[in-house]
Amino acid sequence: MNLVFIRHSMTAGNLERRYIGRQTDESLCSKGIELAKRQAKGLKGLLPKYVFSSPMLRCRETASILFPNLQQIIIPDLAECEFGQFEGKNFKELSDNAAYQKWIDSGGMLPFPGGESREEFVSRCCKALKQLVQSNVFETAAVVAHGGTFMAVLSEMEESHTSYFDWKIPHCMPIVCQVVCRSPLQLKYEKTRK
Numbered sequence: 001m002n003l004v005f006i007r008h009s010m011t012a013g014n015l016e017r018r019y020i021g022r023q024t025d026e027s028l029c030s031k032g033i034e035l036a037k038r039q040a041k042g043l044k045g046l047l048p049k050y051v052f053s054s055p056m057l058r059c060r061e062t063a064s065i066l067f068p069n070l071q072q073i074i075i076p077d078l079a080e081c082e083f084g085q086f087e088g089k090n091f092k093e094l095s096d097n098a099a100y101q102k103w104i105d106s107g108g109m110l111p112f113p114g115g116e117s118r119e120e121f122v123s124r125c126c127k128a129l130k131q132l133v134q135s136n137v138f139e140t141a142a143v144v145a146h147g148g149t150f151m152a153v154l155s156e157m158e159e160s161h162t163s164y165f166d167w168k169i170p171h172c173m174p175i176v177c178q179v180v181c182r183s184p185l186q187l188k189y190e191k192t193r194k
Helices: 030-042 057-066 098-105 118-135 147-157
Strands: 002-007 050-053 072-074 140-145 175-182 185-192
Touching: 002 147, 030 057, 050 057, 057 072, 057 140, 118 140, 118 147, 118 175, 118 185, 147 175, 147 185
Parallel strands: 002 140, 050 072, 050 140
Antiparallel strands: 002 175, 175 185
């Protein structure tokens, strides 16, 4: 049983390095659409039985380009983190914000002011993925969601125990993981397909 994790393609907010979370339902930008179309050609051999998607527009659009013949199964709790007061802003706009500096100084461990804590976010994403795997039978399934979503589940469930911020999740680049154990859910990182 394999899961293919795919971070949605690029949005205008991503290009501007903004915190684009649950409250910003951006569409893909033209560069993002082009990237997804290029990536779709290399994914033809994957043959997923299902494509699970975050409800956010950028994920649904990416999934439609990558897997046009598969119906998307929307999983609400795979949505990106709730960034609270930082939503829609980038580090330059937040550079004089005392709450942002406090969050940075905590190593990202403090809750986002008015948003989720990392602990809440990781718990939500892991619970959603566990339910997805334990409720479906497949050889291969694609999951189209967010960089943060995959950092959350991989830091908790992948057997190397690589820390949250050490996972680098590029846009629209498939990360293949084998399901080693369904309960408790344990994953083994196989490769990133280019």
